[in-house]
Amino acid sequence: MSKKMKLLFSISIGLNIFLITIVVMTMIKTNFVKEQIFVTEVQSNLVQLEILIAYQIDNEWSEPNLVTSKIGDVLNGLRLGITTGNQLGTLSKSDNDILESLYSNLSRFPTNGVYNFVELNDEDISNFENLRETLRKVGLGVNITISANINSFMRQAEGLNEKLNPKSRVMEIEDETVHK
Numbered sequence: 001m002s003k004k005m006k007l008l009f010s011i012s013i014g015l016n017i018f019l020i021t022i023v024v025m026t027m028i029k030t031n032f033v034k035e036q037i038f039v040t041e042v043q044s045n046l047v048q049l050e051i052l053i054a055y056q057i058d059n060e061w062s063e064p065n066l067v068t069s070k071i072g073d074v075l076n077g078l079r080l081g082i083t084t085g086n087q088l089g090t091l092s093k094s095d096n097d098i099l100e101s102l103y104s105n106l107s108r109f110p111t112n113g114v115y116n117f118v119e120l121n122d123e124d125i126s127n128f129e130n131l132r133e134t135l136r137k138v139g140l141g142v143n144i145t146i147s148a149n150i151n152s153f154m155r156q157a158e159g160l161n162e163k164l165n166p167k168s169r170v171m172e173i174e175d176e177t178v179h180k
Contacts, residue, residue, distance in 0.1 A: 034081070034090045035150045041077030043146065043153050046160075049074060050141040053132040061125055065117040072111040078103045095154055102157050105164040134163045 049070045056067055082099050085091025091099075109127065110118040120128075135141055138159040146152075 030088050030090055031150075034085050034088060037077070037081045037084055038150055038153050039148045041080055042074060043140065043148070043156070045070060045074045045077050046135060046140045047142065047144075047146065050132050050135040053128050054142070057129060057132070061120065064120045064125070065112060067128055068110055068112045068118045068120070071106060071109050075103060075106055075111065078106070098154060098158050098161060101161045101165070105161060131164075134160060137163065 049067065052066050052070050056062070056064060078099060082091065082096065082103070085099075086096065109131065110120060110124055112118055132141075136144065138156045139146065140156055140160070
C-alpha cells in the first residue's frame with residue numbers, strides 16, 4: 001500500500017470514528033430528553049398531585065381547583081411525552097401503550113377548562129381521594145423515595161394503570177367477594 005493510500009485509510013477511519021461518536025452522542029441526548037420530560041412533566045406532577053389532594057383533604061376541599069389544575073398538568077405532560085417519544089422514535093410500543101392507557105385512565109378525572117374551574121361533587125372528591133391512595137401505593141407521593149429514571153417511572157405508570165383500570169377494579173371487587 002502506498003503512503004497516499006495509508007493516509008486516506010487513516011483519515012477514513014478517523015472520520016468514521018468521529019461520525020459514530022456524533023451518532024452515539026445524539027442518541028444519548030435524545031434519550032435524556034425523553035427521560036427528563038417524563039420525570040419532570042409527569043412523575044413530579046403526579047407527586048405534586050398527591051400532595052395537593054392530601055392538602056385538600058386536610059382543608060376540607062377548600063380549593064379543589066388546585067387539584068383539577070394539577071391533573072391537567074399531568075395530562076399535558078403525558079401528551080407531551082408521548083408525542084415527543086413517538087416523534088423521536090425513542091418510545092417503545094409497550095411504553096406507548098402503558099402511557100396511552102394511563103392518559104385514558106387519568107382523563108376520567110375532572111380538569112379545569114381554559115377560563116373556568118370545575119365544580120367537584122362528592123363522587124369526584126371520593127375518586128380523587130382514592131387516586132391519592134393509589135398514587136401512594138405505586139410509590140408516587142410525598143416522603144416516598146422516587147427514582148428519577150425512565151424504567152422506574154414506567155413500572156409506576158404500569159402499576160397505576162392496573163389499579164385505575166375499571167376492568168381490573170371490577171375483578172378486584174369480585175375477588176374480595178369470593179374470598180369473604
